[in-house]
Amino acid sequence: MSVNLLDFDAKALAGFCAEIDERPFRARQLLRWIHRSGESDFTAMSDLAKGLRDKLSATAVIEPPRVMSDHFAADGTRKWLLSVGAGNGIETVFIPETNRGTLCISSQVGCALACSFCSTGRQGFNRNLTVAEIIGQLWWANKALAEESEGQSERHRAITNVVMMGMGEPLANFENVVTALNLMLDDNAYGLSRRRVTVSTSGLVPAMDRLRERCPVALAVSLHAPNDPLRDQLVPINRKYPLRELLAACERYLQSAPRDFITFEYVMLDGVNDSVAHARELVQLVRHTPCKFNLIPFNSFPNSGYKRSSPEAVSRFRDLLMEAGLVTTVRKTRGDDIAAACGQLAGKVFDKTRRESRGLMKMAR
Numbered sequence: 001m002s003v004n005l006l007d008f009d010a011k012a013l014a015g016f017c018a019e020i021d022e023r024p025f026r027a028r029q030l031l032r033w034i035h036r037s038g039e040s041d042f043t044a045m046s047d048l049a050k051g052l053r054d055k056l057s058a059t060a061v062i063e064p065p066r067v068m069s070d071h072f073a074a075d076g077t078r079k080w081l082l083s084v085g086a087g088n089g090i091e092t093v094f095i096p097e098t099n100r101g102t103l104c105i106s107s108q109v110g111c112a113l114a115c116s117f118c119s120t121g122r123q124g125f126n127r128n129l130t131v132a133e134i135i136g137q138l139w140w141a142n143k144a145l146a147e148e149s150e151g152q153s154e155r156h157r158a159i160t161n162v163v164m165m166g167m168g169e170p171l172a173n174f175e176n177v178v179t180a181l182n183l184m185l186d187d188n189a190y191g192l193s194r195r196r197v198t199v200s201t202s203g204l205v206p207a208m209d210r211l212r213e214r215c216p217v218a219l220a221v222s223l224h225a226p227n228d229p230l231r232d233q234l235v236p237i238n239r240k241y242p243l244r245e246l247l248a249a250c251e252r253y254l255q256s257a258p259r260d261f262i263t264f265e266y267v268m269l270d271g272v273n274d275s276v277a278h279a280r281e282l283v284q285l286v287r288h289t290p291c292k293f294n295l296i297p298f299n300s301f302p303n304s305g306y307k308r309s310s311p312e313a314v315s316r317f318r319d320l321l322m323e324a325g326l327v328t329t330v331r332k333t334r335g336d337d338i339a340a341a342c343g344q345l346a347g348k349v350f351d352k353t354r355r356e357s358r359g360l361m362k363m364a365r
Contacts, residue, residue: 002061005034006132006139008180010189020055028188028229034062035135035189038143057185064136065090080140084109084133084172086103088126090167094145100160101145105137107177108168113202115222115235117267120167128173134180138162164190165200165220171207181215194218194258200265205241205249216256220263220294225273226281234273247289252291261290261327268309269298274298279320292327 008016014027029048033039042053042064065082068089072078078094093104111118113124138159145158162184164170170177175197183189184197201208208219225231231238238246239277250262264286268274282293295318298308309317314330321328 002298004063004130004132004325005030005060005138006062006064007130007179009131009179010186010232011182012179016060020059020189022052022055026052031183031186035142035183035186038146040064047130063132064140065133067140070095080137080144082133082137082140084129086126090129090133090137092166094141094159096158101158102161102163103138103141103159104163104166105134106166106168107134107164107170107173112172113169113235113237115202117224117234117269117304117306121306122301122304123167128176129168129185131179132175134173134176135183137166138180138184142190160192161198162195163167163198163200163220165198169202169204170199171201171211174207174210178211178215179220181217185215185217189283190220198263202235202237203241203249204237204281205245205248208249208253212253212256216253216258218259219250220265221250223264224267226278226285228304230273234269243285250289250291261292264291264293265296266293266315267296267298270307270309270313272306274309274313274317274319275318276316279317283321283324283326286326293321293329295328295330297330 003016005013005016010027010031013030014024017024017026017030022150026048029045029122032284033045039045042048042056042060042062045053045056048056065084067080068083069081070078071080076096080091080092082092084090088109088111090106092106095102095104106129108128109126110123111120114121142159164177172297181197181199182190185194194217196218198220199211202222202223211217211219222235223304224232224234228238228242241249254260254262266273266282295314297314298304298306300306300308318328319331
């Protein structure tokens, strides 16, 4: 059975080359062809010996997820629905801006954490994505965008930032996500800096500590509430790892982080978490944690049960945080006309019963 070389980072690819009696430098060549050049045809890898190309054609493939649909929003945001088999689809979103392009990548088919305001959480959970399915999103987007910008200088890069903020909880798929991160950072692959790769988590504390040790990149934490009772409702994992433990893990993470702050994501829900009292409570909560806040206007989806906070409430909340000395931005909603905005990604998730069989608490270990 052929192996998918998109599953391998540099170390694993070197091991594969050793198994087929090839020298270690071949792994570097393969990384450059696969990830820099976006090549999936071994016969086109011109600086590889013909014998090696024949060997690779017989034993390996380069197979990203298949594109099921491709949508463009009026603001330039682009969303791909990618097939990951058995009728399941994951969503990947590219957000172009003047000086950068950000790719939002999924890590699971659905999500088991069941945050009450998130469309992905409402879809249920099927399985973790493989390394090939995670990095394959970047591989595909990089290739598609490069083909469209053909003729621009080699130094032009459409994708400058990657955020693991798509479908799923990245740290619940820890090993596969870390392997994919290694490829994103590898100079022979995508060569992104640690500051430009962000992992978002709902607060899986042990996995945050492991990420700090294994592959510290920028960290964003889905906070969404200033106290445990409210966060228990909005982000159920809080019942296992309450705010005191979460903030302690954030402070530990900063010891190795490429940035000197944690980004806290805070979705603004009308009448739920957006009052003056909530803002003041939030200021007290994070007073010892170097951080910045990203306030996210709620992006509606059918039967969500929530409404977006008014612009006045968002502005008042932002101003209270800023008056307390906290750097605070309000995220501009992008791609909501194609359901590509934050919290709207749903994909296609079949056999959702595995949420129960895997279990929320099991995934949090």
